[in-house]
Amino acid sequence: MTSKMFKIFACIIFVAGQLLLANAFTNPVKTTDGSDPFVVYHEGYYYLTTTTWSNIQITRATTIDGLKNGSRKTVWTDATTSRCCNMWAPEIHWQSKEGAWYIYYSAGTSGTFDNQRLHALRGSATDIWNSTWNYAGRLVVPNRDVWSIDGTVLVLGSTRYMVFSSWDGADQCLYISQMNNATSLGNTVKISSPTLSWERVGANVNEGPAAVYHGGRTWIVFSASNCAGTGYKLGMLELTGSNPLSASSWKKSSNPIFQSANGNYQPGHNGFFLSPSGNETYMVYHANSVSPGTCDGKRYTNIQPLHWYTDGTPDTGSPRALNENIPEPK
Ligand SMILES: *[C@@H]1O[C@H](CO)[C@@H](O)[C@H](O)[C@H]1NC(C)=O
Ligand SMILES: *[C@@H]1O[C@H](CO)[C@@H](O)[C@H](O)[C@H]1NC(C)=O
Ligand SMILES: *[C@@H]1O[C@H](CO)[C@@H](O)[C@H](O)[C@H]1NC(C)=O
Numbered sequence: 001m002t003s004k005m006f007k008i009f010a011c012i013i014f015v016a017g018q019l020l021l022a023n024a025f026t027n028p029v030k031t032t033d034g035s036d037p038f039v040v041y042h043e044g045y046y047y048l049t050t051t052t053w054s055n056i057q058i059t060r061a062t063t064i065d066g067l068k069n070g071s072r073k074t075v076w077t078d079a080t081t082s083r084c085c086n087m088w089a090p091e092i093h094w095q096s097k098e099g100a101w102y103i104y105y106s107a108g109t110s111g112t113f114d115n116q117r118l119h120a121l122r123g124s125a126t127d128i129w130n131s132t133w134n135y136a137g138r139l140v141v142p143n144r145d146v147w148s149i150d151g152t153v154l155v156l157g158s159t160r161y162m163v164f165s166s167w168d169g170a171d172q173c174l175y176i177s178q179m180n181n182a183t184s185l186g187n188t189v190k191i192s193s194p195t196l197s198w199e200r201v202g203a204n205v206n207e208g209p210a211a212v213y214h215g216g217r218t219w220i221v222f223s224a225s226n227c228a229g230t231g232y233k234l235g236m237l238e239l240t241g242s243n244p245l246s247a248s249s250w251k252k253s254s255n256p257i258f259q260s261a262n263g264n265y266q267p268g269h270n271g272f273f274l275s276p277s278g279n280e281t282y283m284v285y286h287a288n289s290v291s292p293g294t295c296d297g298k299r300y301t302n303i304q305p306l307h308w309y310t311d312g313t314p315d316t317g318s319p320r321a322l323n324e325n326i327p328e329p330k
């Protein structure tokens, strides 16, 4: 090979490499205040929300890599005493019956975490970024108006449910209610308690539910154990019965599905989102860089694809190392 040929060859390899990298990203996508992340893709943009505690912010970009330095807006702050503070786990959901975007989040009073409840904002436009956000109401649980956090929407056919986390004695459990509309819940039923040893590390916790659907099947992935310490991880329930409002319809996997690996500790509080084509499912989650970890803004946001085992169940794999190139969703 002549020197000139070599230069051309090297140039081609370089350009091909750059093209491949342009379709890849590395984690983390948010380095601080990356906790309790949620992502939705809509008409050309990814929208990321995380817990910043004092307000609700949305970051958007056209690629996952772009989220690192994406445009960011604070869309909500609130001086109302009952919901001013500890704004946790915002999630953006399209509610087709109302024809509007809603942000569901948890919030309570200053100086204590004991008054956390579920709340909703409604977007003014059919576009997330163009919306201004108005308080749409507190999601009151009629038969159990107590501490509740981490509300997420589960959709089965034309029926909507809210799944959330609440204390029952010494256990933080998962509950489900049918939604009458985007801001009104029916009576709730407990569907999961932290009964297995891996759900009881540091504290007995089931929280951060996230619904995922594939091949006509439905799962709720949730976070187990104390977010501080060494035990936080993901577990999974499958809807195996016909009535989602019955605990016996949900079957828990006996082992966790996602735990500390490759320098990412206490991975949890995840969300799922579809790729632009709708053909791929990705997951977003937070992790700590050290173990034992903390439940604060030091947690960062990671994203990676979800795969499927040959029997059709979700395969989350392990948290991937921070220097790994991960393909942009297609
Ligand atoms: C993106 O944001 C990170 C963290 O804030 C910063 O260090 C980096 O310089 C930014 N990159 C660009 C290209 O602006
Ligand atoms: C958002 O607002 C901009 C500026 O008013 C407008 O050009 C754009 O069409 C709007 N986008 C959507 C999807 O509504
Ligand atoms: C939602 O449903 C509740 C209970 O049926 C009702 O009181 C409320 O007016 C409804 N809200 C809207 C915005 O329709």
Ligand SMILES: *[C@@H]1O[C@H](CO)[C@@H](O)[C@H](O)[C@H]1NC(C)=O
Pocket: 277, 279, 330
């Ligand atoms: C997505 O799946 C559909 C149906 O299987 C297929 O026609 C389409 O080409 C796929 N798109 C991409 C980007 O893979």
